[in-house]
Amino acid sequence: xxxxxxxxxxxxxxxxxxxxxxxxxxxxxxxxxxxxxxxxxxxxxxxxxxxxxxxxxxxxxxxxxxxxxxxxxxxxxxxxxxxxxxxxxxxxxxxxxxxxxxxxxxxxxxxxxxxxxxxxxxxxxxxxxxxxxxxxxxxxxxxxxxxxxxxxxxxx
Amino acid sequence: xxxxxxxxxxxxxxxxxxxxxxxxxxxxxxxxxxxxxxxxxxxxxxxxxxxxxxxxxxxxxxxxxxxxxxxxxxxxxxxxxxxxxxxxxxxxxxxxxxxxxxxxxxxxxxxxxxxxxxxxxxxxxxxxxxxxxxxxxxxxxxxxxxxxxxxxxxxx
Numbered sequence: 001x002x003x004x005x006x007x008x009x010x011x012x013x014x015x016x017x018x019x020x021x022x023x024x025x026x027x028x029x030x031x032x033x034x035x036x037x038x039x040x041x042x043x044x045x046x047x048x049x050x051x052x053x054x055x056x057x058x059x060x061x062x063x064x065x066x067x068x069x070x071x072x073x074x075x076x077x078x079x080x081x082x083x084x085x086x087x088x089x090x091x092x093x094x095x096x097x098x099x100x101x102x103x104x105x106x107x108x109x110x111x112x113x114x115x116x117x118x119x120x121x122x123x124x125x126x127x128x129x130x131x132x133x134x135x136x137x138x139x140x141x142x143x144x145x146x147x148x149x150x151x152x153x154x155x156x
Numbered sequence: 157x158x159x160x161x162x163x164x165x166x167x168x169x170x171x172x173x174x175x176x177x178x179x180x181x182x183x184x185x186x187x188x189x190x191x192x193x194x195x196x197x198x199x200x201x202x203x204x205x206x207x208x209x210x211x212x213x214x215x216x217x218x219x220x221x222x223x224x225x226x227x228x229x230x231x232x233x234x235x236x237x238x239x240x241x242x243x244x245x246x247x248x249x250x251x252x253x254x255x256x257x258x259x260x261x262x263x264x265x266x267x268x269x270x271x272x273x274x275x276x277x278x279x280x281x282x283x284x285x286x287x288x289x290x291x292x293x294x295x296x297x298x299x300x301x302x303x304x305x306x307x308x309x310x311x312x
Contacts, residue, residue: 062222
């Protein structure tokens with residue numbers, strides 16, 4: 001099959017995943033949370049300050065949480081068969097480092113060995129677990145929050 | 157001053173706080189997060205399953221987070237002078253126990269001694285910190301998530 005995507009979004013994963021959010025988790029989509037890069041083992045997401053301000057003009061704590069939480073679900077898409085498996089978040093911790101006054105950005109990666117292990121465990125055991133540690137940054141590249149989340153991949 | 161409120165909402169704190177959310181954190185309001193009881197040292201909040209479903213028909217993880225996170229800010233209202241102080245969330249951990257398939261509810265309390273300590277520290281040091289441990293339940297009173305969050309009260 002010819003790959004019609006770009007290096008940031010091979011096979012159109014970015015468009016597929018943002019479309020999935022809009023359709024199936026509209027409240028996340030309404031927070032402005034989007035992926036901007038998505039390929040096997042790597043995802044970058046963003047959320048805008050516009051519409052997400054709080055009582056201090058900085059970003060609502062829940063939008064920062066939502067951006068980082070989404071990354072684990074996005075990494076599922078290029079590496080797993082959605083007809084057999086689905087991802088869930090089991091736990092997440094967020095530490096707010098400074099007020100986010102701009103758009104925010106966060107990246108997460110899984111190395112090829114980890115992906116292969118998860119694929120094998122999901123196939124053999126019906127579930128597999130992974131942890132993502134993420135730093136959320138503002139447009140000046142300053143860290144505004146850090147998170148650690150545990151996800152499970154489960155068979156339907 | 158005659159108190160025009162109810163036992164669940166003396167001085168109209170419930171209406172005041174929900175109005176504050178709508179005005180100043182519209183993204184939280186859009187998630188359907190509301191207080192239903194608010195008095196000194198005690199708050200109860202809810203969020204609806206309707207409009208908050210995800211890809212499995214259970215509630216979006218971010219809405220569960222947002223409900224519990226809000227409680228610390230709500231407890232600030234009856235006990236602190238908003239012209240001198242404001243609340244911020246410093247860190248929060250959430251553990252998802254089972255999918256939330258119904259409306260959700262969560263309560264949090266601060267005892268009178270703790271409130272007096274926080275008021276004294278905020279006045280003397282310009283900041284004061286407290287931790288809230290919360291269990292989120294569904295309409296069958298089953299726990300669906302538990303959280304622990306650290307808040308700071310700071311002077312403007």
